[in-house]
Amino acid sequence: MWEQARQALDQSWARLLGQFAALLPGFLAMVVAIAASFAVAWMLAALLHALLSAMHFDQRLERGWPSVSDWSPHHSPALLVTRLAAAAVLIMGFLIGISALDVSLTYDLVHSIVGYMPNLMGGVMVLLIGTILARFLSRSVLIGAVNINLQYARLLSVGVKWMVLVLAVAMTLDHLKIAPGIVQLAFGILFGGIVFALALAVGLGAKELVSRSLEREAEKTPTETAEEPFRHL
Amino acid sequence: MSEANTLSETQEQIAGIGGADLVVGILGADETHSAGAAMMVRESLGALAERPKTVVIHNDGDGAEAAADDSFFVVRDRTFGQSPTVATVESVGAAYRSLFAAGSKLGARACCVVASNLQTVTPHWISQLAQPILERNFDLVTPCYDRHKFEGLINSGIVSPLSQALYGRRIQNPMGPDLACSKRLLEKLSGAANDPNPMMPLVRLAPEAIRSGLQVAQTHVGERVYPPTDWVNLSSVLAQLLGPVFTDMELNAALWQRVRGSQPVPTLGEEAHLTESQTGPIEVHRMVESFQLGVRNLQEIWGLVLPPASLLELHRLSRTPAETFRMPDSVWARVVYDFALAHRLRSIRRDHLLRAFTPLYLAWVASYALEMESGGEGVEERLLRLAREYEAAKPYLISRWRSPDRFSP
Numbered sequence: 001m002w003e004q005a006r007q008a009l010d011q012s013w014a015r016l017l018g019q020f021a022a023l024l025p026g027f028l029a030m031v032v033a034i035a036a037s038f039a040v041a042w043m044l045a046a047l048l049h050a051l052l053s054a055m056h057f058d059q060r061l062e063r064g065w066p067s068v069s070d071w072s073p074h075h076s077p078a079l080l081v082t083r084l085a086a087a088a089v090l091i092m093g094f095l096i097g098i099s100a101l102d103v104s105l106t107y108d109l110v111h112s113i114v115g116y117m118p119n120l121m122g123g124v125m126v127l128l129i130g131t132i133l134a135r136f137l138s139r140s141v142l143i144g145a146v147n148i149n150l151q152y153a154r155l156l157s158v159g160v161k162w163m164v165l166v167l168a169v170a171m172t173l174d175h176l177k178i179a180p181g182i183v184q185l186a187f188g189i190l191f192g193g194i195v196f197a198l199a200l201a202v203g204l205g206a207k208e209l210v211s212r213s214l215e216r217e218a219e220k221t222p223t224e225t226a227e228e229p230f231r232h233l
Numbered sequence: 234m235s236e237a238n239t240l241s242e243t244q245e246q247i248a249g250i251g252g253a254d255l256v257v258g259i260l261g262a263d264e265t266h267s268a269g270a271a272m273m274v275r276e277s278l279g280a281l282a283e284r285p286k287t288v289v290i291h292n293d294g295d296g297a298e299a300a301a302d303d304s305f306f307v308v309r310d311r312t313f314g315q316s317p318t319v320a321t322v323e324s325v326g327a328a329y330r331s332l333f334a335a336g337s338k339l340g341a342r343a344c345c346v347v348a349s350n351l352q353t354v355t356p357h358w359i360s361q362l363a364q365p366i367l368e369r370n371f372d373l374v375t376p377c378y379d380r381h382k383f384e385g386l387i388n389s390g391i392v393s394p395l396s397q398a399l400y401g402r403r404i405q406n407p408m409g410p411d412l413a414c415s416k417r418l419l420e421k422l423s424g425a426a427n428d429p430n431p432m433m434p435l436v437r438l439a440p441e442a443i444r445s446g447l448q449v450a451q452t453h454v455g456e457r458v459y460p461p462t463d464w465v466n467l468s469s470v471l472a473q474l475l476g477p478v479f480t481d482m483e484l485n486a487a488l489w490q491r492v493r494g495s496q497p498v499p500t501l502g503e504e505a506h507l508t509e510s511q512t513g514p515i516e517v518h519r520m521v522e523s524f525q526l527g528v529r530n531l532q533e534i535w536g537l538v539l540p541p542a543s544l545l546e547l548h549r550l551s552r553t554p555a556e557t558f559r560m561p562d563s564v565w566a567r568v569v570y571d572f573a574l575a576h577r578l579r580s581i582r583r584d585h586l587l588r589a590f591t592p593l594y595l596a597w598v599a600s601y602a603l604e605m606e607s608g609g610e611g612v613e614e615r616l617l618r619l620a621r622e623y624e625a626a627k628p629y630l631i632s633r634w635r636s637p638d639r640f641s642p
Contacts, residue, residue, distance in 0.1 A: 139534070142534075143468075143531065146531055146592060147467070147468040147523070149523050153526065153530050154529075154530050228516070230383050230598065231385060231386065231459035231461070232385075232386045233385070233470065
């Protein structure tokens with residue numbers, strides 16, 4: 001019986017060693033793929049950085065899309081592009097390496113990661129557009145509110161900015177399928193909260209404004225109601 | 234009132250006339266004043282040495298039949314339906330372009346536009362504008378209105394002194410809106426295959442005439458009725474007007490960087506001396522408040538446009554009480570130049586940039602109004618002093634225009 005048990009153990013050990021040996025070329029290929037992707041990523045990053053610097057990419061983008069530099073590392077959109085390109089090459093190298101193992105589990109992993117990529121790209125795009133839109137609307141509201149003499153111009157502008165940002169983040173998370181139920185609930189609470197806060201702030205501010213305006217109207221002397229002398233055009 | 238022509242009908246009617254010596258466009262003739270517009274043009278021709286073959290284009294032809302004969306034609310064009318004072322820049326631009334096209338098509342020696350409210354326009358205006366072109370060989374005649382100190386402030390504070398500093402000609406109203414131009418100038422204007430600044434052809438007139446070495450004059454026409462201020466849309470008005478001005482500045486950079494100093498242009502006609510009507514104490518608190526609000530809230534935008542010294546000056550100014558509120562002309566001239574430069578560089582979205590200019594403009598208006606109220610200086614002398622400051626600050630503009638990235642304190 002002991003002999004049979006020993007034989008079973010030997011066979012099991014031999015099978016394990018055989019399977020491990022079969023995996024070795026795959027591991028080696030993975031290591032080579034990752035190492036190569038590191039080298040390619042490094043070279044690509046250096047090349048891109050030199051190219052973008054020569055093009056004065058940061059300065060050009062600052063004029064057209066100033067919000068991009070806000071969330072770029074060291075406020076440099078060129079650095080952001082460089083790092084994104086390098087990260088893409090590294091991820092690709094890692095996926096190639098994983099798939100070289102030729103195991104059904106790794107195949108499923110690669111398949112699901114690749115299948116998730118469109119969601120990731122879509123999410124990034126939504127976030128990017130949301131950030132740019134938030135900045136644009138916030139500026140528009142700020143300038144418009146100042147031009148019509150609203151004392152709470154800054155508050156309105158910040159409120160609009162956060163409303164758009166919250167909406168963009170919620171859309172991004174929904175797109176990435178990360179806790180969709182919680183995101184919807186949290187978004188509803190946050191968005192509603194911001195709108196309510198704005199309504200309260202503006203409502204209370206306007207109350208004061210209306211009363212001041214009525215007081216001024218009542219206190220106006222006949223000379224003050226005379227036609228205004230300024231003609232701009 | 235019968236319906237005005239469509240564009241194609243207008244073009245057909247113009248083609249049917251064949252040719253003309255003088256084309257007169259009456260923009261914004263409303264129902265109250267349009268009936269007499271054609272008769273007024275006809276009356277104005279009496280002041281000319283020879284009666285030219287004339288085509289009048291306006292938006293209403295009622296009563297025109299009585300005025301028309303074989304050397305006097307009336308054409309209706311619906312694009313002339315709105316006065317430049319209430320219409321958008323696009324519609325005003327379209328009306329001027331339509332008129333200039335008609336003038337070119339008819340081979341007119343002179344093209345005259347009356348765009349002001351017809352309430353104060355007389356036949357004298359048209360003859361004063363057209364005569365120098367038809368009889369004295371001038372190419373562009375702009376108006377000199379009898380000036381009230383608080384009227385035409387965008388022109389007085391920005392357009393006129395800026396044009397003088399850039400192009401070296403002292404023209405009171407370089408953008409009319411009432412004006413006359415010659416066939417030569419029309420040819421130059423239509424010569425550009427793709428108009429880079431189609432929104433406002435008025436902006437191009439004076440620079441194009443100066444660039445081409447054509448003769449420019451201005452003439453006293455009388456008092457003009459200015460439209461009342463629309464405070465809610467003031468920023469839109471400023472943006473619509475200054476956008477084309479700054480764009481034209483960019484297009485003519487090579488021309489104005491060579492110009493030094495300024496010369497007067499021949500001024501025709503006789504100036505009427507107006508007595509300013511008493512308007513009671515002027516109210517500038519709202520304008521000063523608007524500026525102070527701008528200083529508190531628009532720092533991040535102004536910071537992208539203005540150098541630190543100007544920002545510091547504006548900060549100091551915002552703490553000044555309304556009674557002693559004065560914006561130095563040198564600061565104002567630099568602010569205008571910095572905004573023109575930011576418009577060229579697209580430092581921020583152009584619409585945002587131009588609208589963010591409004592509180593600064595109101596600060597200048599408030600300062601100017603308080604200064605004029607305190608007396609001592611006439612409106613002409615005051616605006617002359619402002620124009621000189623624009624000229625004095627021009628080296629600053631040229632320096633920043635050529636090296637925008639160089640640090641400017």
